[in-house]
Amino acid sequence: MAIPYGRQSISDEDIAAVVETLSTDWLTMGPKVTEFEAAIAQRAGTTDAAAVSSGTAALHAAYAGIGVGKGDEVITSPMTFVATAATAALQGATIRFADVQPDTANIDPAAVEALVSASTRVIAGVDYAGHPVDLDELAVIARSAGAVLLEDAAHSIASTYRGRPVGSIADITTFSFFPTKNLTTAEGGAIVATDDALLRGAREFSKQGLVRDPARLRYPDEGAWHQEVHEFGINYRLPDVLAALGLSQLTRLDAFKARRTAIFERYQAELADLDGLGLPVRRDYVDPMWHLFPVRVKDGRRREVFDYMRANGVLVQVNYIPAYWHPVFEDLGYQRGMCPVAEQFYAEEISLPMFAALSDDDQSRVIDVLRAALA
Numbered sequence: 001m002a003i004p005y006g007r008q009s010i011s012d013e014d015i016a017a018v019v020e021t022l023s024t025d026w027l028t029m030g031p032k033v034t035e036f037e038a039a040i041a042q043r044a045g046t047t048d049a050a051a052v053s054s055g056t057a058a059l060h061a062a063y064a065g066i067g068v069g070k071g072d073e074v075i076t077s078p079m080t081f082v083a084t085a086a087t088a089a090l091q092g093a094t095i096r097f098a099d100v101q102p103d104t105a106n107i108d109p110a111a112v113e114a115l116v117s118a119s120t121r122v123i124a125g126v127d128y129a130g131h132p133v134d135l136d137e138l139a140v141i142a143r144s145a146g147a148v149l150l151e152d153a154a155h156s157i158a159s160t161y162r163g164r165p166v167g168s169i170a171d172i173t174t175f176s177f178f179p180t181k182n183l184t185t186a187e188g189g190a191i192v193a194t195d196d197a198l199l200r201g202a203r204e205f206s207k208q209g210l211v212r213d214p215a216r217l218r219y220p221d222e223g224a225w226h227q228e229v230h231e232f233g234i235n236y237r238l239p240d241v242l243a244a245l246g247l248s249q250l251t252r253l254d255a256f257k258a259r260r261t262a263i264f265e266r267y268q269a270e271l272a273d274l275d276g277l278g279l280p281v282r283r284d285y286v287d288p289m290w291h292l293f294p295v296r297v298k299d300g301r302r303r304e305v306f307d308y309m310r311a312n313g314v315l316v317q318v319n320y321i322p323a324y325w326h327p328v329f330e331d332l333g334y335q336r337g338m339c340p341v342a343e344q345f346y347a348e349e350i351s352l353p354m355f356a357a358l359s360d361d362d363q364s365r366v367i368d369v370l371r372a373a374l375a
């Protein structure tokens with residue numbers, strides 16, 4: 001059987017949790033969502049979290065909650081899934097791509113600093129492969145620019161930075177619970193913030209903009225049915241059925257992390273002697289939950305190695321095409337060559353299978369096939 005690059009781990013308990021929720025009164029907008037939000041906040045080291053329907057929804061709601069709009073600039077990494085930039089562009093912002101560090105592929109604070117202007121509204125870092133960005137340096141730049149620091153932590157729930165959980169440091173942090181991610185709700189995501197007003201704005205946007213808090217109603221005497229929209233929003237709610245899956249998955253998050261760490265360390269040990277291959281690095285001040293195992297294939301051999309591995313049952317992936325290479329950005333005038341370090345990284349990168357349910361035998365097969373490809 002072919003080995004995917006990522007896949008979910010679903011237990012009997014996960015299935016039971018979903019089935020049980022299906023026979024309650026609350027398929028959506030119920031207690032499982034509230035419970036899941038509290039559990040995510042606890043893991044992220046915050047007081048609250050907003051559950052939403054995807055990582056893309058989390059980003060969109062975060063930008064909307066910040067108030068990003070026309071005339072604003074958002075500085076982000078090109079080494080990401082396009083949603084990090086696309087959702088800000090949908091709000092009308094201009095995207096400025098800052099180049100990445102050659103080893104971590106995370107946004108380079110020096111490149112960010114060079115792009116800061118009076119219009120900078122958000123600096124959006126992406127924890128590539130699960131390795132946190134340089135949050136302290138980015139926070140200093142964001143503060144002096146009067147901008148919000150957003151962390152796209154789609155890859156990095158349960159990672160830590162200088163001993164603190166991802167989610168507890170940036171102004172606002174977004175997670176994705178897509179099946180290949182570190183935990184899943186099928187589709188899903190969440191937002192946490194260190195600033196309550198930012199979380200409130202994002203949450204409201206994800207619930208059609210509805211305001212129910214009596215203290216904030218413009219017309220408080222209408223009756224118990226009354227609710228108001230003060231800003232337009234979208235329905236990005238996560239249903240209880242999926243929150244139940246997330247809650248069940250969360251009980252195994254530490255086990256997932258331990259297994260991913262073991263897979264990471266075995267790849268490092270058994271691939272270290274391969275000359276034509278670059279391996280991922282870890283800064284000594286982070287403890288990542290590894291979402292990807294990105295290797296770099298030298299000597300212009302990436303395509304050949306990728307095709308060989310796929311043809312031999314190892315369904316490797318490439319993460320990512322630089323975001324501004326997408327035709328939608330090209331049509332806006334973004335040109336290739338803008339972030340040469342990211343482009344070089346992309347030209348060499350292959351993501352090897354990395355997921356908690358990867359067996360030792362399957363990892364051996366991945367290593368053998370990669371060795372054969374490079375021989």
Ligand SMILES: Cc1ncc(COP(=O)(O)O)c(C=O)c1O
Pocket residue numbers: 054055056057080081083084126152154155176177178188189
């Ligand atoms: C870095 C990054 N940001 C955002 C997303 C979007 O998440 P989702 O697929 O849950 O919408 C993903 C996942 O695809 C991602 O990898």
